[in-house]
Amino acid sequence: MPQELAKTYDPAAIEERWAKRWVDDDLWRQPSPADADTARDAFTMLLPPPNVTGRLHMGHMLNQTEMDILARWNRMRGRTTLWVPGTDHAGIATQMMVERQLVSEKTSRQELGRERFVERVWQWREEYGGAILDQMKRLGASVDWSREYFTMDAGLSTAVREAFVRLHEQGLIYRGKYIVNWDPVQQTAVSDLEVVHEDRLGKLYHVRYPLADGTGSVVIATTRPETMLGDTAVAVNPQDARYAALIGKMLKLPLTDREIAIVADDWANPEFGTGAVKVTPAHDPNDFAIGERHGLQQLTIMDAEAHIDLPGSPYHGLDRYVARTRIVEDLEAAGLLVEIKDHAMSIGLSQRTGAVIEPRLSTQWFLKVEKLAEKAIAAVETGLNGEPPAIKFTPEQYRKTYMEWMRNIHDWCISRQLWWGHRIPAWHCGACAQITVARETPGACAHCGSDRLEQETDVLDTWFSSGLLPFTVFGWPEKTADLAAFYPTQLLVTGFDILFFWVARMVMFGCWFMGQEPIVEGGISHERTLAESVPFREVYIHALVRDAERQKMSKTKGNVLDPIEVVKQYGTDAVRFTLAAMASPGTDIAFSEARTEGYRAFANKIWNAARFIFMNVERAAEAGVTVDLTALATAPVADADPGFLETQWITARLAQTAAAVDAALGQYRYDDAANLVYQFFWGELCDWYLEIVKLRLQWTVDADAVAARAALQTLVATFEASLRLLSPFMPFLTEELWHAVYDGAPPAKSIALCAYPSGSADGAEVCAQMSDVQELITSVRALRKELGVPEKETVPVQVRASEHAAESLRAARAIVERMARVSAIAFVAAPLLGTGVRSTTAFDVQVVYEKQIDVAAERERLERELAKLEKEQSGAEAKLGNESFLAKAPAPVIDGIRRRAAEVSELLAKTRSGLEALASKQQ
Structure with missing residues (x-):
């Protein structure tokens, strides 16, 4: 006998209990399958690791709802199913969080020192870092909690170091100077993808640079006049006739005692500003390239906090914007400021701190991505003879976006000036100034043997370690049973916002590293194909969750919904179902x-x-x-x-x-x-x-x-x-x-471990019969309402139906009588006239209720119905006779029009028959 249920459904009374039990019972644990065929059929997913600093938002809940539905569905269909959870150490975000704590304690990371600061971060992580995973547990995510990872775990850290060293040994990692996006608040380089661009109204300053020989001047236009202190040339286009005679001449750099040359370079746009552009190689990526082409000096004029760093200069120590104001005033006083114009511009902001990015020449570690990108592009391209790609994107539009980015990719700056993260495994020699890159801490310099070694202070970009996750979570670089069973994973469900941050980098790393790992089956080793090297076979990009007015959720607008609060009000199942019911690719x-x-x-x-x-x-x-x-x-x-x-x-x-x-x-x-x-x-x-x-x-x-x-x-x-x-x-x-x-004694620990109902398209005939019965009941109910039949009163009905439909309706007589409150059903052959009649393609039905037929009103009703049907028939015939429409319209649309045309034809015949019967009755 089933257990007794409470009278009222209360999700709060059941959800926490089951969420805890699922975790306590380790219900979703998935060991590595011993059978090779089972392993090949495994359904494996990797949770996009939320930041260890994070709290659940609606985007997370959508992602996890979609993934959980797929995990549970595949598990119930009998597939070996593994969903791997974890969190990312989030270098910049976590360091910021802990530094704020230190400020509140009136101290700083510099006062603590690196070792104690890192210990403090680990302490913070132990205390607060599991919050978002605890929320996942409460919401019932069916992940294998025994495999939970953190990107700074010892095993993953070893794998990150191995990956770095291998890439360095392969000549793909190098150290050099380049213009980077510098966050002056966090004081670290950030990638292009971590820069948010915002349209703002700025100023365009026209400044006069006098020729050194006193014969004239050149006017340049700039949006950042403070950087002129680092100018080492002025560039003009070689095709610009206005400046042809000045190429090679020297200019006096205003507000300094330096002279700079006029160089010819195609980058100078004759249509922008005055056509002459200042060149500051250490503070602009385009200027850096010009400087490389012309061998110009790279003069850094700002420090890590974006203050002017020119000892002896009147601007030394000033914030960049204070310096800008002072420089503009001094230029005006010197008669060198020609004009200032309003200028619409796109400003780069640090995604993490909101600080305005300062392009800065910096010595960083870079990864050459050209060879990795080639494999990553091939993995998504359609094969020869139309063969499907190794990785499929849904929706398809994101494949094009991915390909455009990959084909225009630049070397990746992988170093960050942080203390929290995977420290780069490179040691600088104090004797010979060479660098030793090693898997283990070296005792001596690999170049000169000196023991005067200092480890690189920079850490790796967080996305470097997370890009390795599809194989490092399964034990790489060791050849583990997990790696053999679960790699490649089947599916990645994620958002568009990390398509390049994470998805593209996983594809690059997966194809590169796993492509070099042979597969051993039955004692025989063979090289992996590209399809066997990819980190996942499909990528599903889910949509954004907006508010009810379709506005993007933001704290500024005050329209952010906390999923936990919504869950408390309606229950997890209702929130999940809402997200699922609205989630369309x-x-x-x-x-x-x-x-x-x-x-x-x-x-x-x-x-x-x-x-x-x-x-x-x-x-x-x-x-x-x-x-x-x-x-x-x-x-x-x-x-x-x-x-x-x-x-x-x-x-x-x-x-x-x-x-x-x-x-x-x-x-x-x-x-x-x-x-x-x-x-x-x-x-x-x-x-x-x-x-x-x-x-x-x-x-x-x-x-x-x-x-x-x-x-x-x-x-x-x-x-x-x-x-x-x-x-x-x-x-x-x-x-x-x-x-x-x-009654508490089920055949399995959970419904989620039982079989999903088998699907079948059979039963069309019985469903059609039941459809006739339902339509008859619905028609009688509607007629009762139209005629004002009291709810509890039963009434007889007459039915005129085709032989096939009549057979189904006779068999369901008892159902119709009970559900439509019918006292008797009479099957008749003559057309049904008068009030209380409804017609379908299968039958006509009349509720027999004591009302006289109003012949004129009935004729008017039938004539209106006839006109409506004839109009519909004419429209359908026009479409079906239009060759252009038939060529363009989807097949299901055309089939639907044809089916409806056939129905209308039957209804027309019935309506005309009714009018004829009414005419004969009137005679």
Whole structure:
């Protein structure tokens, strides 16, 4: 007998209990399969690691909901399923967090020193760093918690060092000077991807640079006049006739005692400003390139905090913007400021600190990416003869975005001037000034043997270590069973915002490193193909979660929704279902709490359905009838009772829905999948099947005991299978009800470890029969309302139907009589006239209620209906006769028009017949 359920569905009463139990039971643990075939069929995903500083937001919850649905669905379909969780050490963000703490304590990392500061960060991580994973546990993410990683773990740190050393040995990592994006607040280089561009109204300053020989001057235009202190040339276009005679001459650099040359360079744009541009090689990437071409001096004029660093200069020590104001005033005083114009410009801001980026010449570590990018491009390109690429993108548009970026990629600056992170395994020799790169701390310089070694102070870009994760989490560089079983992973679900930060770099590293790792099968070793080297076979880019007005959520707008707070109000299942029901590839989600409230009602509907079923199981038990619960959880779907239409129909619809859900999830159509389950559970199971089956759930002495027993068995079996159908979407509710079905003694620890209902397209005929019955009931209900029939009063109806439809309707007479409150059904051959008539392609039905036929009104109604149908028929014929439309319209659209045209043709014939019968009656 099922467990007794509370009268009211309360998600708070069940969710925390099940979330804890799933973790305590280590329910999602997935050992490495010993069987090679099982390993090849494994479904493996890597959670995009949230920052250790993070807290769950709606974007995280969408990502994790989608991943969890897929993990649970694949697990229930029998696939070896592994979802690996972890967190990223987030170098810049975490260091900022801890430094703020130190400021509040009136100290700093410099006062602590590097070793004590790093210890302090580890302490912070132990205390606060697991918050977002704890939130994931509360929300029921079915990850393998035994494999939880942190990107600074000892094993992963060893792998990062190995990767760096290998790349260095292969000549792909080098150290050199280059212009980097410098964050003056964090005092570190940041990548192009970590720079956010913002449109602002700035100024364009026109400044006169006098010729050294006194014969004239050149006017340049600049948006950053403070950088003129580092100018080492002025460039003009060699095709610009205005300056042809000045090329090679010297200019006096204003406000300094230096002279600089005029050089000819194609970079100078004659259409911008005055056509003459100042060249500051140490503070602009384009100027750096000009300087390289012309052998110009690289003069750094700012320090790490963006203060002028020119001892002896009147501007020394000034903040860059204070210096700008002072320089502009001095230029004006010297008569060298020609004019200042408003100028729209794009300003680069540090994504982490919001500071304006200062391009700065800096000695950094770089990774040559050309060879890695070649493999990463090949992995996404369509193969010869139209063969599918090794990595598929959904939506397809992101493949094009990825390819454009990869084909224009530059060497990657992988060093950061931080203390928290993977310290670069390179040691500088104090004797010979050479660098030793090594896997282990060296005792002596590899070049001169000196023991005067100092380790590089920089750490690696956080994305370097996270780019290695698809193979390092499985034990690389060791040849582990996990690596053999679970690499490549099958799917990556992530957001567009880290397509280049993370996705592209994982592809580069995966193809490069794993392409060099042979595969050993049956004692035979062979080189990996590109398809075997990629980190994942598919990338699904999910949409953004916006507010109900489709505005992007931001703290500034005050429209940010905390998913934990929404969960407290409506329950995890309702929030998950909202996100799933609105998640369509390539379409952003306008999150609406009204929708969530509706899905909370959906969960309540299921709860009440369970209570109704359990009540009938108890009544049956009192009459000596029990339900056989054996094999329910492993059965594809409930076995249909062949004697009754409704049981054949609900079984067919369950199988059809399961097949449709399988197809939708296979294409990442979460919205279609969720809506299919919703329509089946609410519309077909609860609103129709439960109401119909009440006819047979009778336990009185004179009831048909055999029919009642069969109905109850099918009802329980169908409900149990329906819970399995819903389980990936609403795991908490279904877990609670499933255990209740089995009275606390289920055949498995969790519904999520049972078989997903098998899908089938069979049952079209029985579904068509049931559709006629449903349409008849719906028509009679509508007619009763139109005629004002009192709710409790039964009425007779007349039905004129085709022979095939009449057979189905006769067989379902009892269902129609109960559900439409019909006292008797008469099947007639003559057209039905008068009030209370409705027509479909399968039948005409009339509710016989004491009202006289108003011939004129009936003729008017039929004529209106005729005109409407003729117009519809004309429109359909026009479309189907239009060759251009037929060539362009999708096949399903054309098929739909043809089907509707056939229906309209039948309805036209019926309407004309009705008018003829009315005319003969009037005569």
